[in-house]
Amino acid sequence: MWRNHIRACPAIALSLLLHVVLITQVQSWRTQQDQIEKFRARLRQVPRFEPKRLANTKPRNVPMRQMEYHRQEARVQERPDLVAPDQDIPLLSPPELARVLRPFAIAAKADTFSPEVSERQAERAMASTEALRDSLRGESLDLLRVQDLAAAGNLPAVVLIDPTNRRDVTGFVTLRRVRLRGAGGGTRGLEALARHMRDHTQLLVQVDPRKHDYFLNPELLRDPIHFLFGGGGLRLSGDWPLLQVGEREKEMLRQYVQGGGLLFIEGSNRFLQSAAQLMQEVVGADGGMRPLPPTHPVYHAFFDFDSGFPSEDKGIYFMLESRPTTWDYPIRAPDEVVEAAPNVNPDLEEIAQPAQPPAGLWGVELEGRLVAILSDIRLHDAWVGSMALNENTALDLQSGPKLAAGVNLIVYALTREEGTAVRRALPAWVQKRPLDRPSPAIDDTSSRADPDAGFDESLYDHLDGALAVVCSPLGASFGPGSVRIRVGGHDVELFRDDLQGVLLNQLPPGEHWVEIAWRGKSETALATVKGRQISTVTLSVQRLAMLHRILVEVQPDVVGYDDWLHTFDDLEVQEIFLEGVELFEE
Known part of the structure; x- marks a missing residue:
């Protein structure tokens, strides 16, 4: 009898192990779903991103005004001609160069203002002017590499x-x-x-x-x-x-x-x-x-x-x-x-x-x-x-x-x-125009904007956006070790243990592959960046006994810059502005 019990022990141990693994996976899946719902709840509390528009003036309904027309009883008398007709002024022919310069040659040498010398001087002056103008614009129009x-x-x-x-x-x-x-x-x-x-x-x-x-x-x-x-x-x-x-x-x-x-x-x-x-x-x-x-x-x-x-x-x-x-x-x-x-x-x-x-x-x-x-x-x-x-x-x-x-x-x-x-001067086709940034007084007209007027949101498609990487669950930090993020041709490595998130600014709009290396593991995800808005990516760890892997989830909700900062103001988030030459191609 005891031999049968001994034979059943491995099966019982295997069954217990499988149950523990199953319960752990279910609990981890539920925790992950709860955290995703918490992030979505925060992001959904933010009002929908509405681009600010300039004020549109409605046409006013001004009442029509009618004016009475009074006829004039007296006849209009013609005034006599007080001004004599214009006389034809004869056209004067332009004087020759030698005649114009002759009065200035009183105390000069005999051949100083002669017609031949004056014409040669004028030609040299015109040639030097053309040469100077060509030298000023020559470098910017050169087609040299x-x-x-x-x-x-x-x-x-x-x-x-x-x-x-x-x-x-x-x-x-x-x-x-x-x-x-x-x-x-x-x-x-x-x-x-x-x-x-x-x-x-x-x-x-x-x-x-x-x-x-x-x-x-x-x-x-x-x-x-x-x-x-x-x-x-x-x-x-x-x-x-x-x-x-x-x-x-x-x-x-x-x-x-x-x-x-x-x-x-x-x-x-x-x-x-x-x-x-x-x-x-x-x-x-x-x-x-x-x-x-x-x-x-x-x-x-x-x-x-x-x-x-x-x-x-x-x-x-x-x-x-x-x-x-x-x-x-x-x-x-x-x-x-x-x-x-x-x-x-x-x-x-x-x-x-x-x-x-x-x-x-x-x-x-x-x-x-x-x-x-x-x-x-x-x-x-x-x-x-x-x-x-x-x-x-x-x-x-x-x-x-x-x-x-x-x-x-x-x-x-x-x-x-x-x-x-x-x-050397920059080529004319490379020179950049200075950026004209609107002042807040001009941009702050949302209260007076016409709500019925249409607005093309594609105007913001050419502006830079941002990507936020936040630890999950909310309030967790990256912990010891470094976090390496590769996105948009840039490579960012963080070494602060107390950070709970990072905000990467100045990303071009469009789809970007996000690769995150953390705690010896690496994971990628496809995120969509929109102009003047922030896309959120959550980073979490899934453990099973001695094994663990990282999970990278892209949140579907995209919100405005100021609204995102206000929603996650309780987290320690570091802002990084990506600029300069890209280190690699996506």
């Missing part, structure tokens, strides 16, 4: 700046590699940066395959920027200094920075000590250096780095905007140890990790203009690491953010006022 200008090889850099958007800068630049004693332009790092800029900007960036030994070629004076990385140049003639430049090269460098060129120098702290000494000799007493503040244009030329480039810590400095210039570059603790011990291997600094944070970007100024940047945040190593086959190497070196920092460096060198890049 940027690729054709770059292929001609006449100019090292040409830039076309859009005043309405700093990221719409177009043009080309050819980066040349210079090799000095102790420093050089590198090889793979600049090629990786050029490839990154061709992929993510509208600039055609190329690297000249030739290498220029020593800074002696006059053609180098035309380049907008030169890169000098420590240890990548010619062999040193001694142990110190780590950057050795001859007198002729110093004179050429002086002409380069005075003419608007920019130097980017990067390396170890001991190398930058030599670079600072060299720049002091090149710039002279009229210059100095100091840390670049986070508000400097180099941090906002293309991408925004409000706290400095990656690996920088601007918190170690105070009042950077008003800090006076100096020639004392900061020394890190390992360098002081090396300097104090002559028998210590000087390469220990490259092996040991620095105990102090890097000094960051320091700018060398000449008469208030930035002429050189000193960096110890290893941007070049990150550029080289971006081409490594191992993705962990690129992640450890922060290759992505530091490539974006390199984009800012080149864009800043091309677009700054005192730079050497040639500026």
Whole structure:
């Protein structure tokens, strides 16, 4: 008998397990349906989206007025002609050029106002006027491509700046590699940066395959920027200094920075000590250096780095905007140890990790203009690491953010006022008209609008919309870990644990695939975005014992911007404005 009970135990355990799974699934399905109904209830409480319209004036029914007509008893008498008829005025023939100019030749030479000379002067004046007019409108009507200008090889850099958007800068630049004693332009790092800029900007960036030994070629004076990385140049003639430049090269460098060129120098702290000494000799007493503040244009030329480039810590400095210039570059603790011990291997600094944070970007100024940047945040190593086959190497070196920092460096060198890049006018068919935004007083006329008048809601189809991603159930947060959202060609990653939702603005209207990666899982959904309205997507987790999956649900109700914010004002929602170049195609 007991053997039959033993045989029945597995069946009973399996039955219990199946019942538990079934009950859990039913309970999860009911909870999910309840949360969907709660979201729909909130969204349905919002009044229907009604576009605001301008006031239409109704025609007023004015009573007809009749006027009496009184006949005039007296006859109208004709007035006599008081004005004589107009006489025919004879037409005067225009005087000849020689007769007009003859009275002004009283005290001049005999042939100054002769007819032949006057006609030649008039022709030259007309020709110069036409030439001036053609030069003013010529650039905007040229049918030349940027690729054709770059292929001609006449100019090292040409830039076309859009005043309405700093990221719409177009043009080309050819980066040349210079090799000095102790420093050089590198090889793979600049090629990786050029490839990154061709992929993510509208600039055609190329690297000249030739290498220029020593800074002696006059053609180098035309380049907008030169890169000098420590240890990548010619062999040193001694142990110190780590950057050795001859007198002729110093004179050429002086002409380069005075003419608007920019130097980017990067390396170890001991190398930058030599670079600072060299720049002091090149710039002279009229210059100095100091840390670049986070508000400097180099941090906002293309991408925004409000706290400095990656690996920088601007918190170690105070009042950077008003800090006076100096020639004392900061020394890190390992360098002081090396300097104090002559028998210590000087390469220990490259092996040991620095105990102090890097000094960051320091700018060398000449008469208030930035002429050189000193960096110890290893941007070049990150550029080289971006081409490594191992993705962990690129992640450890922060290759992505530091490539974006390199984009800012080149864009800043091309677009700054005192730079050497040639500026051309935007083509006439590319120039944008300024946006005229209506004032609230004009737009706030809904109370006086005619309710019977028709309105075409398709007028809003060309305006941007928004997409909201909210955690379910209501009040839940994303929790630990990051949330990655890909939509509309943009990639957004969030790291805040307390967020309960995110609002993605400036999405073009239409259907968008939304891909969300959260807690090690990924899910996609198709959402429809409408102009000036917000579409809502809920994100939840479905668990079964140790297993879990994420659910992405698109709510059918689409509401207006202000109404949505008012409905979900009790949630911690972060707003993100999507702008710039799309990172990928949907």
